[in-house]
Amino acid sequence: MSGGGLNLGKSVFIKTYGCQMNVYDSNRMVDLLEVAGYSKTEHLSSADLIILNTCHIREKAEEKVYSELGRLTKLKTKRKEQGSKILIAVAGCVAQAEGKRILERAPTVDLVFGPQTYHRLPFMVQNAMAGGKRIVDTEFPVEDKFDHLAQGSQQGGPSKFLTIQEGCDRFCTFCVVPYTRGAEQSRPAISIAQEARRLVADGAREITLLGQNVNAWHGESPSGGEWKLGRLICYLAEIEGIDRIRYTTSHPKDVDDELINAHREVPQLMPFLHLPVQSGSDKILAAMNRHHNARDYFHTVEKLRKARPEIVLSSDFIVGFPGEEDEDFAKTIKMVNEVGYAQAYSFKYSARPGTPAADIIDQVEDSVAAERLAGLQQLLRAQQDAFLSAQKGKKVKVLFERLGKQVGQICGRSPYMHPVHAQAPDSFLGKIAEVHIAEVKTNSLLGKVELGKRLARNAAVAEGVSL
């Protein structure tokens, strides 16, 4: 669609909830709307179009959206009194799951559309503007949305997301994703590589491949056959300018030997892997329909560590899944102790309407789940702190992404995703440099870039110091 001058001067504010796929999608929506004449604004109060890109994964995530809509109703009324009109849109997984129920519960909303229809957004907005009719579009269209999304430049630093697959066929019994994002769909390798090259041309040095179940990716290869993720990673690593590759989120059952091999052979593949296990109990893993047991998971971890000894792991855990008893929870604790995590997310089970686990009668009492969660989080925190503290005195390679709050400081990430704040000249932004870690904070590291002699002299001259 061409802008046609129709929306010139209009602005869009977008608020993103949930996972990185939503962050990626929000950027794509902004790209599309820019083509249609909207510019992105960070100021809610002056926006003409407000999009909430929502998450449905847990009840709390959904409730946040409805409270935000309550606040937006007031803003919309105020703007109407001032004589201007704003459109309010709900996108993402709540939109997909709730559809027109959102219009009933929140009369302020003009547009509801699911994750598979973003490419139609400019038309929807124009129709809503012109007709004033409220629109719901939660279809799963036959066409591939990636073929229709505008390929604008992602703003921001040298670390970029690239969605390579969407949807999920795993149907874990607690999870809404197969219903909100639909069946698993993998993009062809060529289209992924094209996007990767464009990102590099825009300044990307690190690319994180995204998917709800990213290692289920099985896309068309350049010669028309089928590849799995390990092969795709090797292919992308050949693109000049990509210094770091990550992928998230993976399912343990879909880690195959080719992927493990990529961890052995591709130096750009970062030695940090988010490999959610959810529980350490075989009984609970079976009830969750995870298709693996605790031993399988250990075995996969062992193989990964053998292939890449410096690899560290992160995970997701759910406590209080229906039927979880003390002994099941004890097995989760045992697993955490045995595997050892550099980082992890843990959640209290939240029954989601329409998922099989929500119908299990044997729900765990909230106070029991809360107590287990506190215990698990204490252990995970201790492991995280120990790993962070162990970085002190080390030389860590950091990709610098932005200026720090203090003068002379820039910030970036270590291979293990730790935020690192370093004393270094701004010229290091967008580059990878070694930082000597001098101090460990609660969640981040502090240090100094090891400057070569010439750079040290230049920096000293800039600061008015003689060496």
Ligand code: SAH
């Ligand atoms: N695809 C990923 C998970 C995506 S959802 C995987 O297979 O692991 C992110 C995390 O949210 C999950 O790993 C899980 O720990 C948590 N989660 C999902 N549904 C949940 C629910 N109903 N209650 C609590 N946590 C949930």
Ligand code: SF4
């Ligand atoms: Fe949800 Fe992940 Fe299971 Fe898919 S694999 S159903 S996204 S938890």
Ligand code: F3S
């Ligand atoms: Fe949430 Fe949808 Fe992502 S439910 S976690 S935004 S796939």
